[in-house]
Amino acid sequence: MKQYINRRDFLKVAGVTAAAAALAGCGVTSGSTATASSTAAAGKYDDVKADVTLTMSHQMAASHSINKTAEEFARLVAEKSEGKMKVDVYSAATLGTETENLQALTNGTLDLAVIAAEFYANYVDEAGCLCLPFVYSSYDDCAEKLAGEAGTTVAQMILDKTNVRILDYYVLAFRQIFTTDKPLNTVDDMSGLIIRIPDSSTYKETFTQLGAAPTPVAWGETYTALDTGLVSAVENIPESIMSASMQEVCKYVNVSNHIIGPTTISVSEQVFQKLTEEQQNILTEAAKEACEFGLNATKDGSDANFDALEGAGLEVVDTDVDSLKAKINYNAYACAKTDVGKQILTSMGVAL
Numbered sequence: 387m388k389q390y391i392n393r394r395d396f397l398k399v400a401g402v403t404a405a406a407a408a409l410a411g412c413g414v415t416s417g418s419t420a421t422a423s424s425t426a427a428a429g430k431y432d433d434v435k436a437d438v439t440l441t442m443s444h445q446m447a448a449s450h451s452i453n454k455t456a457e458e459f460a461r462l463v464a465e466k467s468e469g470k471m472k473v474d475v476y477s478a479a480t481l482g483t484e485t486e487n488l489q490a491l492t493n494g495t496l497d498l499a500v501i502a503a504e505f506y507a508n509y510v511d512e513a514g515c516l517c518l519p520f521v522y523s524s525y526d527d528c529a530e531k532l533a534g535e536a537g538t539t540v541a542q543m544i545l546d547k548t549n550v551r552i553l554d555y556y557v558l559a560f561r562q563i564f565t566t567d568k569p570l571n572t573v574d575d576m577s578g579l580i581i582r583i584p585d586s587s588t589y590k591e592t593f594t595q596l597g598a599a600p601t602p603v604a605w606g607e608t609y610t611a612l613d614t615g616l617v618s619a620v621e622n623i624p625e626s627i628m629s630a631s632m633q634e635v636c637k638y639v640n641v642s643n644h645i646i647g648p649t650t651i652s653v654s655e656q657v658f659q660k661l662t663e664e665q666q667n668i669l670t671e672a673a674k675e676a677c678e679f680g681l682n683a684t685k686d687g688s689d690a691n692f693d694a695l696e697g698a699g700l701e702v703v704d705t706d707v708d709s710l711k712a713k714i715n716y717n718a719y720a721c722a723k724t725d726v727g728k729q730i731l732t733s734m735g736v737a738l
Contacts, residue, residue, distance in 0.1 A: 422474035431469030444500035459676035494656030504586035514588035514721035553673030624691035
């Protein structure tokens with residue numbers, strides 16, 4: 387798996403390592419100086435002393451629906467346990483990048499995190515099946531496939547390989563391509579385009595096939611990378627662009643609908659196995675309900691987020707999606723080169 391680190395990430399590694407010392411066993415409140423969400427479990431259980439306190443990390447700003455979904459998960463855990471379980475939510479990469487969070491879950495030094503499926507593909511090739519381009523026709527289609535053979539098979543493989551348990555999948559919006567200097571009318575306009583991608587082998591393969599020059603950059607560094615010209619494009623969901631103020635440095639939103647990149651609410655298996663069966667069930671049930679909450683937030687926010695981008699002055703470009711699709715060769719992906727991967731893709735209706 388490709389590794390990259392800069393000064394800011396180095397400092398985060400140091401910070402998350404220090405926090406990990408306080409998080410080595412579940413039920414221990416973080417000793418980090420980072421501030422957790424104070425609203426997630428607020429209310430009728432404030433005066434109840436929790437038997438278990440878990441720490442949850444994600445990358446997005448407090449205003450983002452991912453944070454709202456994480457807070458809903460924390461609220462549900464508190465409610466279902468009558469205050470005996472508490473989840474402290476740390477937003478905006480306070481406890482490290484997504485790559486670092488996944489490593490910490492594997493090591494048992496972080497309890498919970500929102501981890502996108504593409505990061506798991508760096509450990510389990512078959513996880514890439516879930517975030518291939520143009521394999522979902524709608525949000526409901528994505529949710530159905532994640533709840534079926536494809537999602538359950540990948541989740542078990544991830545547990546076996548990484549010691550991280552996916553409690554449930556969370557469907558995010560269709561991803562679009564945002565550019566700083568030119569519109570993307572057809573795939574030909576992507577030739578040589580330096581585009582920021584997450585640190586994912588699957589995304590690298592996708593944008594290489596489209597003729598671009600995919601460049602992994604940590605999400606927290608992407609605004610600066612766009613502003614300084616290190617990259618000239620970024621792909622993500624509209625809400626993430628707005629919450630990170632990247633509409634300030636981008637001029638075009640190129641409507642490609644190229645990927646729904648599902649994310650997950652994941653728990654360290656080391657932590658999960660220290661819980662009682664009742665506590666495990668509470669986490670599982672809360673995750674399912676929180677991910678349904680997240681799916682509804684995705685659907686409800688889709689049009690509003692596009693309106694916000696237009697209101698911010700971005701030009702909306704109707705990219706020729708068929709020209710993009712014509713460049714995609716599913717057989718070239720690592721996930722399609724194993725028997726299990728082929729079975730998963732067949733179950734998803736992907737023609738190889």
